[in-house]
Amino acid sequence: MVLTFKNQKITAFVILLSLLGACSSVKQRQVVAVNSVDSGAPATTTSDAPLSVPLPPVVTSLLQQAERDIDAGLYQQAEKRLQQAQRIVPAEPRVYLVWGHWAQARQRPYQAEQMYRRVLSLSSRGTSAHAAARRALEAMDIHREY
Amino acid sequence: MPKRKKAASPAPSPDKRRLLRSPAFYKVLTVFVLVFFVWVVYLDAQVRYKFEGKRWALPAQVYARALEIFDGRALNLDNLEQELALLQYQKQNNAERPGSYAVRPKGSGYQLDLFIRAHRLPNEVQPEVLIRFDLQGDVVGGLQTLKGQEKALYTLEPFKMAGIYPGQKEERELLSYEQLPQPLIEALLATEDRNFFEHGGISPLSIARAAWANFQAGRVVQGGSTLTQQLVKNFYLSRERSLWRKVNEAMMSLLLEWHYSKRDILETYANDIYLGQSGATAIHGFGMGSYFYFGKALEHLEFHELSLLVALIKGPSYYDPRRHPERALERRNLVISQAQDQGFIKPYPARMARAEAINIVTRPRIQTNRYPAFLDLVKRQLRRDYLEQDLRSEGLKIYTTLDPQLQTNLESAAARVMPRLDARNDQSLQMGAVITGVGTGEVLAILGDKKPRYQGFNRALDARRQIGSLIKPAVYLSALMDPEKYHLASLLNDQAFKIRFNNGDEWQPGNFDGKEHEQVSLLQGLMHSYNVATARLGLELGVETVHETLERLGVDVPLNPYPSIFLGAQSLSPFEVSQFYQTIASNGFNVPLRAIREVTTSQGEMLTRYGFEIEQVLPSQAVYLLQFALQETMRAGTGRSAYGRLPGALRVAGKTGTTNDNRDSWFAGFSGDYLGVVWLGKDDNESTRLTGSSGALKVWTEFMARIPQYPLVLQPRKDVNLHWFDQDSWSLTEARCEGAIQLPVWGEVDDLPRQNCDGRAADDKGWFKTWF
Incomplete structure (x- = not known):
């Protein structure tokens, strides 16, 4: 099923909420600097907490601009901003959430589906991005999940 | 006083009368007129054909990615300064001009002022801007705008890394008449052709003046050619010095002026004039000359800088400001004085301009092919969409994914590690390496040879060698995709066995350490790269199953149909391995590797944007388990030596690979940001005496240790x-x-x-x- 324009607006709203809802996070992504002193193997391999991490302000700004560009039909500009955001935070599910929206707006349902799947693969249950991607897939009548 | 009667003209002599009555005379005259007419028509056709057609074969310009600066960006000062040096930024006490920067210590890090030059990117114009930011712990923070438009993200101009040239190497940056600064036009006309807007192509007055000046000096000190004649000489004619060429030049100048406007002629002149040489590449036009000598766009040059460009017209080699700064200075000041004499500039500013030192960039910004292995990849990808002829003549602008900082660090890592390893191999060890962005699929750096500037065989793309244990993740992933049957603690038999094929051949895999380990877990089998356990697992799964997994991972080559494939008897290039491991690093999503972001026309109109596309090809749960095992491989398995150099906080995942008789040494590994694949071997396929761990891993580790980056964070999966x-x-x-x-x-x-x-x-x- 192809989403209607109204549904797209709802998706955009959900995305905005997920962007704003990131404030409750407790963990910050940390760059490992060159010449860090703590050499030696990590003690264990662990799964890291998947809680929503605050987005760097520049990414929030890029995603919001991309949303506006999508709504205005400026798809190339929106894609460029999404690529910029992706390069900054390649494992950030919220980037792919907006990208899914972009693909839907461009009538590319398969790419949209893949982007939402990417969101699911990068986020865990309980996060707003995960929930938004699930809803988007359900709205597209896609229930199969890897 | 009566006027004197005008004397009657003398009557023609008898001989002349005879000649005028002779039919032969008219025949010769007719032939002469006809020849003259044909000559003029021929020259006219030549003039119009070239002027109205494509005037120059413009090479495609290939750019690296543009560096983006924003709060939170991982950035190391050394790496940044290397890139700024490539872009010809000058380090100063205060960043006062576009193209300069200043560094001050602040706390445990630094504070930088960076004056970014104005530049154009596809669909984007970035005006000049002065920014300030801190670098603490290799992270950008406190970004503020001191001058210019405030933004959250600033982009530097991309480094022009190469051109795709026609046979004759010429560099030019095309400018329209409107883009030529008025002071440049004034200095040019004052020096080269004061009557340009009055004459019709040739100027007898100028010729007479030049002849008189030369006569007085006793040598050639002044030319009488107009700008139009100079253009005709350079644009249409050979360098031959003969009377006949001079006659052609004069006639073509008249024709050019007859057909075209002064603005057209001046614009063409400004784009065609020869201004210097960078190795084998000729620098033409004021646009490219500006970058070549000053590292910035023509529109940002000051009057004394524009005057130097005009000064060079007379003799770019003789007045070369890098080799002969005194001559260049003298000639430039003469240009300024002539502009003053003509009233184009007032005395005071002229004096100030003459007082300016010649301030050119030390190294030319023209790069013919600094990164040959990367350019090779770019050309291959471009040839899918563009004709070779267009690439060499249409002046396309190719914006690539190359990250100069990563490329430089990859080259440095190789330069640091390879000599040690090569000493054991009679200097015959070779390498190929590919660095890609995790999840983005962007190719960021490539080495096709241990000598980074070598333009021959590109091992990163073309050296298909057996990959050894690098294939094992595909075998284990095949098992982990069947969660009913396999998990990381599933037990595998590691006792030796032998298979006899129908043709009588035997296959008896053995472990690298020569031992058997009875029963091992699936995790141990991968961490320690046990061959026997892996071969047994592969046989349980079947060759077809492993083939299918490899294909899903993006391996697109004919696959070995025998069980030996489980231990890596499969040839792939480092680039193909990168595609394979990119799917693992991207949680089971196939992300096609790409080296180009955008292609535009020479005027900046978008032609092609190479977008990001993904497809989930593997269940993310199984890939998660594999990533976990590969992290364990680095923490406590065959890759653990990396942590002798890497900080423990940098969690990475990876796999070593070694082939029979140590012919090939491989390593593939990734952090949260970068995936690196390194191959070491010999072109004659002889033994390197290196394992994946003692060879390729060393280069990979050295590279990763030089880059600030985010660690690999495993996200828990559903179920x-x-x-x-x-x-x-x-x-x-x-x-x-x-x-x-x-x-x-x-x-x-x-x-x-x-x-x-x-x-x-x-x-x-x-x-x-x-x-x-």
């Missing part, structure tokens, strides 16, 4: 839960038990064996309880 296992029996146990290890499991664990801390099975009640 994947952590459970405690005993490390001897690999049964489920409790966290409090000695030697218990926590492993992720996809699916239910109800059917798995359990044991207590004392080693007894959890359902074993003990002899005492059983007795009762």
Whole structure:
């Protein structure tokens, strides 16, 4: 099923909420600097907490601009901003959430589906991005999940 | 006073009268007129054909990615300064001009002022801007705008890394008449052709003036050619010095002026004039000359800089400001004085301009092919969409994904490690390496040879060599995709075996350490790269299953149909391995590798944007388990030596690969940001005496240690839960038990064996309880 324009607006709203809802996070992504002193193997391999991490302000700004560009039909500009955001935070599910929206707006349902799947693969249950991607897939009548 | 009567003209002599009456005279005259007419028509056709057609074959310009600066960006000062040096930025005490920067210590880090030049990117114009930011712990922070438009993200101009040239190497940056600064036009006309807007192509007055000046000086000090004649000479004619060429030049100048406007002629002149040489590449036009000498766009030059460009017209080699700064200075000041004499500039500013030192960039910004291996990849990808001829003549602008900082660090890592390894190999060791962005699929750096500037065989793309144990993740992934049957604690038999094929051949895999390990867990089999256990697992799964996994991972070459494929008897290039591991690093999503972001026309109109596309090809739960095992491989398995150099906080995942007789040394590994694949070997396929760990891993580690980056963070998956296992029996146990290890499991664990801390099975009640 192809989403209607109204549904797209709802998706955009959900995305905005997920962007704003990131404030409750407790963990910050940390760059490992060159010449860090703590050499030696990590003690264990662990799964890291998947809680929503605050987005760097520049990414929030890029995603919001991309949303506006999508709504205005400026798809190339929106894609460029999404690529910029992706390069900054390649494992950030919220980037792919907006990208899914972009693909839907461009009538590319398969790419949209893949982007939402990417969101699911990068986020865990309980996060707003995960929930938004699930809803988007359900709205597209896609229930199969890897 | 009566006027004197005008004397009557003398009557023609008899000879002349005879000649005028002679039919032969008219025949010769007719022939002469006809020849003249044909000559003029021929020259006219020549003039119009070239002027109205494509005037120059413009090479495609290939750019690296543009550096983006924003709060939170991982950035190391050394790396940044290397890139700024490539872009010809000058380090100063205060960043006062576009193209300069200043660094001050601040706390445990630095504070930088960076004056970014104005530049154009596809669909974007970035005006000049002065920014300030801190670098603490290799992270950008406190970004503020001191001058210019405030933004959250600033982009530097991309480094022009190469051109795709026609046979004759010429560099030019085309400018329209409107883009030529008025002071440049004035200085040019004052020096080269004062009557340009008055004459019709040739100027007898100028010729007479030049002849008189030359006569007075006793040598040639002044030329009488107009700008139009100079253009005709350079644009249409050869360098031959003959009267006939001079006649052609004069006639073509008249024709050019007859057909075209002064603005057209001046614009063409400004784009065509030869201004210098960069190796084998000729620099033409003021636009490119500006970059070549000053490292910035023509529109940003000051009057004294524009005057230097005009000064060079007379003799770019003789007045070369890099080799002969005094001559260049003298000539430039003459240009300024002539502009002053003509009233184009007032005395005071002229004096100020003459007082300016010649301030050119030390190294030309023109790069013919600094990164040959990367350019090779770019050309291959471009040829899918563009004709070779267009690439060499249409002036396309190719914006690539190359990251100069990563490329430089890859080259440095190779330069640091390879000599040590090569010493054991009679200097015949070779290498190929590919760095890509995790999840983005962007190719960021490539080495096709241990000598980075070598333009021959590109091993990163074309050296297809057996990959050894690099293939094992595909075997283990095939198993982990069947969660009903396999998990990381599943037991594998590691006792030697032999297979006899129908044709009588035998296959008997052995472990690298020559030992058998009875039963090992799936995790151990991968971590320690046990061949026997892996071969047995592969045989359980079947060759077809492993083939299917490899294909899903993006391996698109004919696959070895024999069980030896389980141990890596499969040839792939480093680039193909990168595609394979990119799918693993991207959680089971196929992300096609790409080296180009955008292609535009020479005027900046978008032609092609190479977008990001993905496809989920593998269940993310299985890939998660594999990533976990590959992290363990780095923490405590065959890749553990990397942490002798890497900080423990940089969690990475990876796999070593070694082939028979140590012919090939491989490593593929990734952090949260970068995936690196390194191959070492010899072109004659002889032994390197290196394993994946003692060879390729060293180069990879050296590279990764030089780059600030984010660690690999494993995101828990739906239906994947952590459970405690005993490390001897690999049964489920409790966290409090000695030697218990926590492993992720996809699916239910109800059917798995359990044991207590004392080693007894959890359902074993003990002899005492059983007795009762």
